[in-house]
Structures are given as C-alpha cells and as structure tokens.
Amino acid sequence: MPTDQSFTLAHWGTYRVERRADGEVTALAGMGDDPLPSALGQSMLGARTDSARIGQPMVRAGYLENGPASRAGRGAEPFVPVDWDAATRLVAAEVERIRQDHGNSAIFGGSYGWASAGRFHHAQSQLHRFLNLAGGYTRSVNTHSHAAAEVMLPHVIGSTDGMGENHTPWSLICGACDLFVAFGGIPEKNTQVSAGGVARHEVGTWLERCRDAGTEFVNISPLRSDISASVGAEWLPVRPGGDTALMLALAHVLEVEGLADHGFLDRYTTGFDRFRAYLMGTVDGQPKDPDWAAPLCGVAAGEIRALARRMAQGRTMISVAWALQRADHGEQPIWMAVTLAAMLGQIGLPGGGFGFGYGCSNRVGNTDPAVGWPALPQFRNPIDSFIPVARLADMLLNPGAPFSYDGRALSYPDIRMVWWAGGNPFHHQQDLNKLIAAWRRPETVIVQDAWWTATARHADIVLPCSTTLERNDLGIAKGEPLLIAMKRLAEPFGQVRSDYDILSDIARHLGLEQAFTEGRDEMGWVRHLYEGAQERAAAKGIALPDFDGFWAEGIARFTSDREGKPLFHAFRADPEANPLNTPSGRIEIFSETVAGFDYDDCPGHPVWFAPEEWLGTEGGERDSLHLISNQPVTRLHGQMDNGAVSRASKIDGREPAAFNPADAAARSIAEGALVRLFNDRGACLVGAVISEDVAPGVVQLATGAWFNPEEPGRIGALDLHGNPNVLTRDAGTSQLAQGPIAHSALVRAEAVTSPQKPVTAFDPPPMYSPRR
Ligand SMILES: Nc1nc2c(c(=O)[nH]1)N[C@H]1C(S)=C(S)[C@@H](COP(=O)(O)OP(=O)(O)OC[C@H]3O[C@@H](n4cnc5c(=O)[nH]c(N)nc54)[C@H](O)[C@@H]3O)O[C@H]1N2
Ligand SMILES: Nc1nc2c(c(=O)[nH]1)N[C@H]1C(S)=C(S)[C@@H](COP(=O)(O)OP(=O)(O)OC[C@H]3O[C@@H](n4cnc5c(=O)[nH]c(N)nc54)[C@H](O)[C@@H]3O)O[C@H]1N2
Ligand SMILES: [Mo]
Numbered sequence: 001m002p003t004d005q006s007f008t009l010a011h012w013g014t015y016r017v018e019r020r021a022d023g024e025v026t027a028l029a030g031m032g033d034d035p036l037p038s039a040l041g042q043s044m045l046g047a048r049t050d051s052a053r054i055g056q057p058m059v060r061a062g063y064l065e066n067g068p069a070s071r072a073g074r075g076a077e078p079f080v081p082v083d084w085d086a087a088t089r090l091v092a093a094e095v096e097r098i099r100q101d102h103g104n105s106a107i108f109g110g111s112y113g114w115a116s117a118g119r120f121h122h123a124q125s126q127l128h129r130f131l132n133l134a135g136g137y138t139r140s141v142n143t144h145s146h147a148a149a150e151v152m153l154p155h156v157i158g159s160t161d162g163m164g165e166n167h168t169p170w171s172l173i174c175g176a177c178d179l180f181v182a183f184g185g186i187p188e189k190n191t192q193v194s195a196g197g198v199a200r201h202e203v204g205t206w207l208e209r210c211r212d213a214g215t216e217f218v219n220i221s222p223l224r225s226d227i228s229a230s231v232g233a234e235w236l237p238v239r240p241g242g243d244t245a246l247m248l249a250l251a252h253v254l255e256v257e258g259l260a261d262h263g264f265l266d267r268y269t270t271g272f273d274r275f276r277a278y279l280m281g282t283v284d285g286q287p288k289d290p291d292w293a294a295p296l297c298g299v300a301a302g303e304i305r306a307l308a309r310r311m312a313q314g315r316t317m318i319s320v321a322w323a324l325q326r327a328d329h330g331e332q333p334i335w336m337a338v339t340l341a342a343m344l345g346q347i348g349l350p351g352g353g354f355g356f357g358y359g360c361s362n363r364v365g366n367t368d369p370a371v372g373w374p375a376l377p378q379f380r381n382p383i384d385s386f387i388p389v390a391r392l393a394d395m396l397l398n399p400g401a402p403f404s405y406d407g408r409a410l411s412y413p414d415i416r417m418v419w420w421a422g423g424n425p426f427h428h429q430q431d432l433n434k435l436i437a438a439w440r441r442p443e444t445v446i447v448q449d450a451w452w453t454a455t456a457r458h459a460d461i462v463l464p465c466s467t468t469l470e471r472n473d474l475g476i477a478k479g480e481p482l483l484i485a486m487k488r489l490a491e492p493f494g495q496v497r498s499d500y501d502i503l504s505d506i507a508r509h510l511g512l513e514q515a516f517t518e519g520r521d522e523m524g525w526v527r528h529l530y531e532g533a534q535e536r537a538a539a540k541g542i543a544l545p546d547f548d549g550f551w552a553e554g555i556a557r558f559t560s561d562r563e564g565k566p567l568f569h570a571f572r573a574d575p576e577a578n579p580l581n582t583p584s585g586r587i588e589i590f591s592e593t594v595a596g597f598d599y600d601d602c603p604g605h606p607v608w609f610a611p612e613e614w615l616g617t618e619g620g621e622r623d624s625l626h627l628i629s630n631q632p633v634t635r636l637h638g639q640m641d642n643g644a645v646s647r648a649s650k651i652d653g654r655e656p657a658a659f660n661p662a663d664a665a666a667r668s669i670a671e672g673a674l675v676r677l678f679n680d681r682g683a684c685l686v687g688a689v690i691s692e693d694v695a696p697g698v699v700q701l702a703t704g705a706w707f708n709p710e711e712p713g714r715i716g717a718l719d720l721h722g723n724p725n726v727l728t729r730d731a732g733t734s735q736l737a738q739g740p741i742a743h744s745a746l747v748r749a750e751a752v753t754s755p756q757k758p759v760t761a762f763d764p765p766p767m768y769s770p771r772r
Pocket of ligand 3: 144145146
C-alpha cells in the first residue's frame with residue numbers, strides 16, 4: 001500500500017515533507033533517525049518563491065539588439081524577458097555559429113559547481129551530455145575543494161585514498177586513537193553537507209564517542225570554533241599558511257629524538273633520505289627545528305616539541321582539512337602530513353595514520369556501502385581541451401598562453417562561448433574583479449540557474465530552471481544506505497523548466513533530440529536510473545524493492561554489513577602483494593616523477609615555502625589581517641543565501657565577519673559595526689562580530705554572500721554585501737596542481753560611519769518588456 005509520506009533529499013540532508021489538507025507543503029522536517037538534522041532545509045521552501053527567483057527566460061538588452069558585439073554591457077545592462085521558443089532558438093543558433101566558425105573547443109562547458117542533489121536532474125551531467133552530443137567542449141579538471149591534493153596525492157600514495165575514498169572510518173578511530181591532531185579542526189558546520197545528499201549527520205556523535213573513549217583532540221587552526229566546544233580540544237592557533245613549517249618541525253623532533261619509526265620508513269616508503277637531508281639542514285644549512293618553525297607558524301618551540309613527543313607516545317591520527325591545501329603551495333601540507341604520518345609508522349592501523357577531510361563533509365569517515373551508483377550517461381567528449389578548474393579567468397584573459405600542469409606543457413584555448421549550469425563562478429572564483437574583466441572576453445554567456453545569482457546577472461542569456469522541489473528525481477545519499485523518491489512537491493515557479501527540458505528543446509533545434517532524450521521523459525529516466533541502481537546493489541548482495549514499490553513508499557533503506565578497514569591496511573599487511581599505485585609501489589616521500597617536472601615551486605619532496613601573502617612577511621607587519629574565507633554555517637556556498645537561515649545571520653543585511661577583540665579595538669570596530677574590508681584587489685562591506693575564538697591577526701568571513709557591486713559592471717566597485725572573493729587572490733597553488741588559493745589573502749579593515757547603500761542582491765536586476 002502506498003503511504004502518504006513524501007521525502008526529499010538535499011546536499012544538507014533528508015527531510016520529511018509536511019503538508020496542509022489542500023496538499024500545500026508547509027515544512028520540511030528532519031528525519032527521526034537523523035541525530036543532527038541541518039537547519040539549512042528550512043531555507044528551501046521560502047527561497048522557492050522569493051524575489052530572487054527567475055520566472056522566465058531573459059536576454060540582456062544589448063545582446064538582444066546587437067548580439068555578441070555588445071559584450072561590454074555584460075553585468076550592467078537590464079534584461080528583457082523572452083519566451084522559451086525565442087530563448088532556445090537563440091541558444092541553438094549561437095551553438096551552431098560558434099562551432100562552425102571556431103570549433104567546439106571554443107565552447108567552455110566546464111560549468112563547475114555543486115548544483116543540487118538528485119541523480120537525474122544533475123545540471124552538469126545534463127549539460128555535458130548535451131554538449132558532447134553537440135560535438136564537445138572545453139572542460140575543467142579537479143575541484144575547488146581539493147585540487148592541490150587531487151594532483152599531489154597520486155604521486156605520493158598512488159591514489160586519493162584517505163581523501164576521496166577509503167578513509168579510516170570513525171568506527172575504527174573511536175576507541176583506538178589516543179591523539180587526534182586536527183589541522184584545520186573538524187568543523188561540524190561543514191559536516192552538514194555531502195555532495196549528493198546526507199541521510200544521517202553522525203560526525204558530532206562520533207566526536208563525542210571518541211572523546212568518551214579517551215581520544216584527546218588538538219585543534220590546530222586559526223579558529224577555536226573549528227572543533228565543537230563539547231569535545232574539549234586543546235587549541236593551537238597556528239598562523240594561517242604556517243602549517244607546513246609546523247609539520248616539518250614536528251618531523252625534526254621525531255628524527256632527532258629517535259622517535260621516528262625507521263622500520264616503517266624502510267619497508268613502506270621511498271626517498272626518506274633525500275627528505276632527511278632537507279629536514280636536518282644538510283642541503284641548505286637550516287635545520288627545520290622548532291626554533292626555526294616557531295616564528296613562522298606562531299606556535300612556541302616548546303609546544304611543538306611537546307606535541308611531537310605526545311604524537312609518538314600513542315596512537316595518533318593526523319587529520320588535515322581540505323582548507324589547508326586551498327592555499328598558496330597547498331600541495332605541501334598534504335605531502336608533509338603523509339610524511340609525518342609515515343615517520344610515526346602507524347599508517348594502516350586503526351586510529352592511526354592520516355586522513356584528509358574529516359569534518360569537511362559528512363561522508364568522510366563513513367563506512368561506505370561501496371555500490372557504484374548509476375549516473376546519467378554523458379557520452380564521450382570528442383574534444384581534448386581542458387583547464388585546471390581555478391584557471392578560468394586566466395583562460396579567458398589569455399587565449400593561447402602557455403601554462404604548466406602536472407608535468408604537462410599546455411596552452412589556454414580561445415573561448416567564444418561560456419555556458420554554466422549548476423555552478424556559480426561569481427561565487428567560487430577568486431578575485432572577482434579580475435573575473436569581471438575576463439568575463440567580457442567571450443562572445444556569448446549562457447547561464448541556467450533558478451535564482452538571480454551574480455553569475456546569472458553576468459549572463460547574456462538566462463535560462464531559468466526548476467528546483468528539486470518542482471521535479472521528480474532519484475536521490476541517493478552517496479556513502480549511506482538510503483535511496484529517496486524525490487517527488488515533485490510544488491508546481492514549477494512561473495515558466496521555469498527543468499535543465500533536462502531546457503536542453504531537450506535546444507537539442508531538438510540541432511537535430512539531437514532523440515539522441516539526447518533516448519525517448520524517455522523525466523519519470524522514464526528516474527525509473528531507468530533506479531533500475532540500474534537496483535542491479536548494482538544486487539551485485540553487492542543488497543536487495544532493493546522494485547521501482548513502483550519504492551516510489552510508493554518514498555524511501556528505501558538497506559543494511560550494508562561492509563566492515564570498515566583502516567586506510568592502507570592491506571598495504572601494511574603485505575606491501576609486496578598490495579603495492580600502492582606509485583612508481584615504487586610505496587609511499588613516495590621523494591618523487592622522481594615530481595622532481596623530473598623541474599618546477600621551482602614544487603620540488604621532489606615536501607618543503608616549506610612562505611606564502612606570497614601571509615602574516616609572516618612585511619605585509620603582515622603593517623595593519624593587515626589574514627582573511628579566512630571558510631565555508632558558511634548558514635548555507636552551502638552561495639546556495640540558499642537568499643533563504644531564511646542565512647538572512648537571519650546578516651548584520652544590517654551584510655555578511656558577518658569575525659575579528660579578535662584586540663584587532664577590533666585597534667581599529668575602533670565595535671560589535672555589530674559596519675566595516676569595510678579592502679586590499680589592492682577589491683573592497684566589501686561586512687558587519688562586525690567580535691570573538692575570542694578568532695586568533696589575533698585573523699578575520700573570518702565565510703564564502704557565499706551574493707556579490708552585490710555598488711555599480712554593476714564596473715571593475716573595482718564596492719561590494720555592498722560581503723563576498724570575500726573580491727579580496728582573494730587568483731593564482732595557482734603551484735605549477736603542479738594549479739589549484740585555487742582562496743585561503744591565502746591579506747586584507748585591511750576600517751570601521752565605516754557614513755551611510756551606505758542597502759544590499760540589493762536578492763532583488764531582481766532591472767528589466768524591461770520588449771517593444772511590441
Ligand atoms: N573565498 C573562497 N572561495 C571559495 C571557497 C572558499 O573556501 N573560499 N570554496 C570553494 C569550494 S570548496 C567550492 S566547492 C566552490 C563552490 O562553488 P559553487 O559550487 O559554484 O557554488 P554554489 O553556490 O553551490 O553554486 C551552485 C549553483 O547551482 C545552482 N543550482 C542548484 N540546483 C540547480 C539545478 O538543478 N540546475 C541549475 N541549472 N542550477 C542549479 C544554485 O542555485 C547555485 O547558484 O566555491 C569555492 N570558492
Ligand atoms: N555548511 C556548509 N558545509 C560545507 C560547505 C558549505 O558551503 N556549507 N561546503 C562544502 C565543501 S564544497 C567543501 S570543499 C568542504 C570544505 O572543507 P574545508 O576546506 O576544510 O572548509 P573550510 O571551512 O574552508 O576550512 C575549515 C577550517 O580550516 C581552517 N583553516 C583555514 N586556513 C587554515 C590554515 O592555513 N591552517 C590551518 N591549520 N587551518 C586553516 C579555517 O579556520 C576553517 O574554518 O566543506 C563542505 N561543507
Ligand atoms: Mo568544495
């Protein structure tokens with residue numbers, strides 16, 4: 001019998017749908033078995049119909065009149081509402097023109113971003129499938145989350161295990177780990193989400209269980225709040241960007257005090273001797289000891305020595321948040337953390353070794369049921385043209401210019417069309433003023449989104465899409481034993497369509513409709529994907545109900561008896577039989593491959609590089625503060641910034657920024673005051689929060705406030721709302737990974753007393769109706 005229950009799935013959780021008698025959805029309630037449902041769900045209903053929603057296709061006025069020749073007005077001009085037929089014909093004709101005149105590599109379809117949960121209506125999968133059928137596109141590789149680690153780790157450990165998959169699960173940390181050393185903390189705010197969805201928020205419970213079982217936590221981070229107070233962690237407020245120096249000094253103590261496990265190093269690693277010469281200062285005359293590191297990392301030499309000895313005394317987990325590698329030379333803390341863990345010799349044992357991303361997403365530390373769930377097939381991209389994801393502005397500004405990436409000499413393609421669906425580059429890209437300049441280069445910009453984000457405002461053609469609440473989909477919380485029937489809960493807003501319907505229609509104009517849809521409608525695809533999931537689950541011995549039963553029930557749970565294993569337990573047990581996928585089959589503390597690339601900014605073993613911008617150099621001596629633009633508590637990046645939860649956190653409409661009391665006092669900044677943060681790259685307004693939990697010299701401003709330039713389209717205009725990416729620097733981590741460096745930026749702060757324009761980010765842009 002079908003029940004009257006409905007559920008929905010979002011990146012931030014699973015929710016039970018509550019309705020009025022007439023069927024109208026009134027609330028999304030946390031699931032009874034979720035120990036810590038995320039409040040973010042409460043933003044979804046209101047945002048669905050708010051002033052920031054786009055109800056109809058829109059074309060920038062100048063583009064409608066003069067086409068691609070008019071691009072200087074991008075981001076500044078009003079929009080003209082058009083009907084779907086006009087919009088889809090315009091897009092189809094432009095795709096045709098660009099691929100005829102410039103070839104498919106001139107279309108940038110990387111379209112990086114989190115989109116929304118749901119296996120079918122995944123915006124990037126939809127767009128990539130469409131573009132592949134249309135002849136291909138220039139793509140992007142790696143993620144904003146952990147690009148440096150994604151490229152570095154395969155050279156060091158042969159995979160991204162311990163970051164992407166196969167972490168030592170919490171169940172094997174709890175009771176086994178004596179000391180959990182958390183670089184970047186284990187911020188519970190971030191465990192609200194996992195890409196694709198969350199069933200149960202369990203990290204908070206695990207931390208408390210670990211504490212009760214005797215694990216001691218050390219939070220090495222500029223923010224005390226990066227571990228919940230209930231865990232009782234010791235706080236070492238490291239200078240942002242100084243962690244590699246600290247790790248080197250810990251390694252130095254282990255080595256000189258005879259605490260390093262040379263048996264492990266000999267059997268399981270290669271290249272320690274080369275690294276040791278650097279560590280001891282044989283090669284450069286500078287031992288990397290605690291006295292050297294203390295002024296760099298801001299942790300006293302005595303504390304470093306004490307921590308190193310404690311780490312060698314019992315079972316120690318070295319945990320590094322992804323944030324550390326989203327920084328100048330972000331490859332180094334990753335390589336150095338593996339090296340440090342190897343010196344402790346506990347890799348492969350319960351509660352020991354290393355892990356990247358505990359506290360960065362709910363999934364990290366779960367025992368994954370390891371079913372390879374199906375996704376919408378994307379076909380093959382016939383074009384081999386790509387950029388590392390964060391090199392977007394460089395690509396647009398410098399067509400043909402050479403760049404290095406992971407041992408390859410490449411050059412930037414000449415992009416004529418940019419197409420984004422499910423991402424928000426005017427949220428995620430560093431140095432937004434540079435992006436505005438770069439964004440003027442392509443001839444046509446197409447954006448699919450549900451809301452007037454800054455990216456939609458900087459488009460020529462805006463194709464408004466439905467939200468998850470307005471369509472049917474299959475939800476699978478990856479890494480957890482749960483499938484959700486994501487039923488349509490509300491009529492689509494205005495004239496919006498799903499990305500699938502939008503692209504099917506464009507495909508029709510290009511003669512690709514049958515290939516794109518394969519004759520299936522939305523429910524046909526949802527059923528098809530579910531049946532694929534059922535098959536794959538069956539192969540793992542998991543029985544799922546048939547589709548109709550599942551859809552009626554709204555939810556399918558299963559049990560997975562997969563036992564978690566410590567990361568690299570098989571390698572530890574027998575390194576000859578289970579080698580790592582590195583050239584040596586071992587952990588590479590020195591990599592001949594990386595050394596062979598001959599990069600001056602990423603040599604063959606972990607080293608200390610002072611970041612170009614940080615508090616340890618001249619700039620820091622003046623009145624600069626280090627900007628930590630971390631992930632927001634109240635939303636997912638820019639998503640739901642227009643929702644109730646995020647809006648409630650604003651101060652006079654501006655994003656809150658947290659200062660240490662001493663830094664606030666020195667600048668006459670009072671709690672709740674309006675503050676201007678600025679540097680040579682840009683400026684924004686924020687509301688001040690004053691907190692002892694912020695290390696001196698640091699200002700914390702979460703990412704995601706919708707960019708709201710006082711004068712839209714003008715480079716350098718003041719952002720009224722508090723988007724940190726007007727301040728961050730756009731450069732690669734190194735020639736190896738070319739990852740983003742959001743966490744390496746210095747800013748200055750001043751109290752603002754004159755009245756300032758209000759935030760208008762959630763109002764629609766100017767529009768006018770076409771002449772009849
Ligand atoms: N300063 C600074 N910058 C950062 C970071 C940082 O730490 N500091 N973090 C970086 C990281 S780790 C990441 S992952 C990125 C995140 O950057 P993004 O993933 O680009 O950010 P989101 O706000 O999640 O953007 C997703 C967009 O997709 C839209 N969307 C949702 N569902 C759908 C759909 O079904 N169809 C379509 N067409 N659109 C949809 C949403 O409305 C939203 O505008 O930001 C990076 N930027
Ligand atoms: N609520 C919520 N949760 C999220 C997201 C979100 O938008 N909202 N985004 C998700 C995404 S896409 C990702 S990639 C993950 C990101 O996970 P992370 O990259 O780990 O997240 P951040 O919040 O940027 O950083 C975590 C903490 O690292 C600390 N930190 C920054 N720089 C340094 C440093 O130099 N040294 C040390 N020791 N610590 C430093 C900061 O104090 C910060 O609070 O979070 C995910 N979780
Ligand atoms: Mo991310």
